[in-house]
Amino acid sequence: MKTELSDKNNQDLFRKLVKEKAHRKLKAQHNDQKSVWFGLGMMGIVGWTITVPTLLGAGLGVWLDKNHPNTFSWTLSLLIIGLLVGCLTAWHWISKEHKEMNQKDEEDE
Numbered sequence: 001m002k003t004e005l006s007d008k009n010n011q012d013l014f015r016k017l018v019k020e021k022a023h024r025k026l027k028a029q030h031n032d033q034k035s036v037w038f039g040l041g042m043m044g045i046v047g048w049t050i051t052v053p054t055l056l057g058a059g060l061g062v063w064l065d066k067n068h069p070n071t072f073s074w075t076l077s078l079l080i081i082g083l084l085v086g087c088l089t090a091w092h093w094i095s096k097e098h099k100e101m102n103q104k105d106e107e108d109e
Contacts, residue, residue: 042097049093050086057082 061075068074 042094046090046094049090050083053082053086053089054079055082057085 057078057080058075061073061078064070064074064078
């Protein structure tokens with residue numbers, strides 16, 4: 001009877017150790033995927049998310065300044081608006097990615 005309890009405790013301890021090691025290994029594999037390439041890719045996406053609306057605003061502003069001259073600069077105005085739109089879009093995207101990463105980490109634990 002005492003040996004039976006000892007065997008059961010050893011099995012429970014063994015299962016617990018294996019489960020903890022498996023969990024650490026899966027977590028390490030998950031974190032390993034987000035390496036330098038992940039960071040570079042994110043920087044590229046953020047860069048293009050800001051650059052494209054800024055350039056589109058500037059291009060539209062140049063066209064408006066040429067075809068519809070006014071007392072103020074369409075180019076400067078639309079460049080700033082494009083920059084703001086790009087920054088807000090990038091902020092929204094990064095915020096969403098951050099929430100998803102934290103949610104995955106909580107699920108893993």
